[in-house]
Amino acid sequence: MSDPDLDELAAELSEFAVPEAKGGRPPREERVIAGFEEIQRFVEKHGRAPQHGEDRDIFERLYAVRFDRLRVLPDCRALLEPLDHQGLLAGTLGVAEPLATYNVDQLAAELGGVANADDITVLRHVRTSADKRAAEEIADRKPCEDFETFRPLFERVAADLKTGLRQSQPIEAGRRAIEAGDFFVLDGITLYVAEVGEPLKTTAGEVDRRLRLIFANGTESNLLLRSLQRAFYNDPAARRLVSPESGQMSFGGEFEADDVESGTIYVLRSLSDHPYVAQHRDLIHKIGVTGSKVETRIADAEHDATYLLAKVEVVATYKLAGINRSRMENLFHRLFAPARLDIAINDRFGHPVQPQEWFLVPLFVVDEAVERIKDGTITNYVYDPKAARLVKAVSASRTKNEKAG
Structure with a gap:
């Protein structure tokens, strides 16, 4: 390691410059003292002198390089000894000798972004380990x-x-x-x-x-x-x-301890005496999803046009866990949309209401749809209202094209 003079050392430490005093010491001496005080504060905090090593913090390595130079420059020692209340320059704190193979230029390159920093503890333009x-x-x-x-x-x-x-x-x-x-x-x-x-x-x-x-x-x-x-x-x-x-999607059966019950898919059958409903009672079903008890949901069915102003009976339920209820309900309604019941019922005020959740779908088809939702194959199927069954989407598209041709 070469022995730079005081001017060279002061230039290297310029980033740690303090405002020039109007009187007293020359600016270069003030800078050297300020650099040494940084080392003293490090010693007070850690109880030891800064040391070299790849496993050391980058600023500790900076202090170690600076301290090595301050110790070997006679002018610097003479300037700093009166301020050295910790005995650092004399080596009484067990200061480690610099590593002979340590590459100062390499450290300088690593510290390239430190220049002009307002705070020695803040890196400027130097990537963190996380980055x-x-x-x-x-x-x-x-x-x-x-x-x-x-x-x-x-x-x-x-x-x-x-x-x-x-x-x-x-x-x-x-x-x-x-x-x-x-x-x-x-x-x-x-x-x-x-x-x-x-x-x-x-x-x-x-x-x-x-x-x-x-x-x-x-x-x-x-x-x-x-x-x-x-x-x-x-x-x-x-x-x-x-x-x-x-396993975070559940229908029926036992729930795991950490499952969160999101609701219930319910299938209802109407007890309405409406001629069309009575004729197709076993085929007409209401499919919905609720977060409350189904019994509570249908308690006032005969006064609600949504339930065809008649009592209903529950013919099937499927428990849900970890499922968005509204999305699940929309899924069923889109799947069976081609078979939506086209019927208007007057509400208690005489206004016609067309319920949207009743479908001409056999119960066994609803069961199959639930199973296909569970195994993930439902996206490959559509409902064919004429055949009253689920069919492969590709097959349905081919049949439609053949009829168009």
Whole structure:
């Protein structure tokens, strides 16, 4: 290490300059003293002199380089010894010797953004470790060569979100583990967890796993599990896309301890004496979703045009867990829209009302629709009112085209 004179040292420490005093010491001496006082404050806080080393804070390494130079320059020692109440210059605090192989130029490059900082503790234009890590994680993405294998999965997820079969939920830390087959939205992009690797031990002794993540934009990444969790934490808009297969969608049967009952799908049959209703009673059903008890919902049915101003009987119910009730109800109504009952009932004020939740659908078809919602295949089917059954959407489209031709 060369021995720069006082002018060179003062120039290197110019970023720590204090306002020039109108009287007293020359400005260069004031700067050297100010730099030494920074070192003294570090010693008071940590109980030791600043040391070199890659594992040290970048400012501690700066102080260590500065301190090495102050100790070897006679002019600086003479200036600072009267102020050295801690015995630093004499080495009584166990000051570490500088590393012979330490590259000062390398440190200077790392500190390139510190110039003109108002506060020595604030980095300017220097990337934080988190920024560097985030950049590395993004750069780790590469084109997914077999993306066509995954494309149908993303298309199905998009369709499920539109129909309400899949829900977008905030990611709660510790609520549920990340597993293969999960879908998330991160930074506005849908991602699919294709693979979860074997447990890995980190340097901190924690357990981590290597993931294979496929993104909807055709890229993939092999992030570590903890890196993905950290990315979720840093993105307030990150979401988990809950699917029927994930076990967070439930109809009937026993509920798990942490399930949240969202409501009940109910199927009603009207006891109205309206001629058309009476003739097709076994085929006409009202399908709805409620968050309260069904019995409470229908208690005053005979006075409500929505229930055809008649009593009703409950013919089927299906419990829901973790499902948006209005979306589920809309799903059923869209599915059976071609068979909506076209009937007008006068309310108690004599005004005609056309109920929207009654359909000419056999009960067994409603049962089948529920099962297909549970297994995720409902998006492939439509209701054929003439055949009174669910048919494959492709088959229905082909039949329609044949008739048009």
